[in-house]
Amino acid sequence: MNTAVSPDSLSTLYREHHGWLRDWLRRRLPCGDLAADLAHDTFLRLLTQAEPTVPEQPRAFLTTIAQRVLASHFRRHYLEQAWLEALARQPELAAPSEETRALWLEALCQIDRLLGTLPPLVRRAFLLSQLDGLSHAQVAAELGISIATVKRHIVKAGALFYFADLARAP
Known part of the structure; x- marks a missing residue:
């Protein structure tokens, strides 16, 4: 059962699982700095939920959120790449x-x-x-x-x- 988040419980969740989550993301990404950024984004998503909760199985919960953060990151990356390729095909004066x-x-x-x-x-x-x-x-x-x-x-x-x-x- 999930419980309501207090500042102390969120701080404990972060302290106990941030390093693990960053390492989990690092194994899926080419850059350690990006893994650190996305680990922070994962906790930010947890903070900005309508009703933040502390889960019974924090690593499974954080993994689910991190997978969504990863999907958003890659979706934005692919959009940006397509956009840059389209711009590269434009005449320089029109850029x-x-x-x-x-x-x-x-x-x-x-x-x-x-x-x-x-x-x-x-x-x-x-x-x-x-x-x-x-x-x-x-x-x-x-x-x-x-x-x-x-x-x-x-x-x-x-x-x-x-x-x-x-x-x-x-």
């Missing part, structure tokens, strides 16, 4: 400033996070329509669903992005 690059990368990460919250079929319909430029009929044929369902899926995804305020972000 954006470092600040603009950072803003676009953050927007891409936010879009990726939002897409991850959609059900797979809704996400696929939206991407086929918006990225691949398929018509509603083509999306319906590709996914084996009705055109009306395609429209509902695209509206659902569009509403998610609209209310996320991406269009008005800098």
Whole structure:
């Protein structure tokens, strides 16, 4: 059974398991500094949970959180690499400033996070329509669903992005 977190219990959890977690991450990453950063990020996620708890099996619990932190790290890394490759193909005069690059990368990460919250079929319909430029009929044929369902899926995804305020972000 998990119990509510007090500052002392979290401090004890950190003291007793941080080194182990950092080593666990180090075996999965090419860089010790990155492992240390992600170990701290794991504890940060624990701190920022709506109702932080101290688990009965702390290492299993920390491993689960660390795996999510790792997945987020690699997802961001792959997005950044794809973005940098796309930028490298641009003519030098069209290359954006470092600040603009950072803003676009953050927007891409936010879009990726939002897409991850959609059900797979809704996400696929939206991407086929918006990225691949398929018509509603083509999306319906590709996914084996009705055109009306395609429209509902695209509206659902569009509403998610609209209310996320991406269009008005800098």
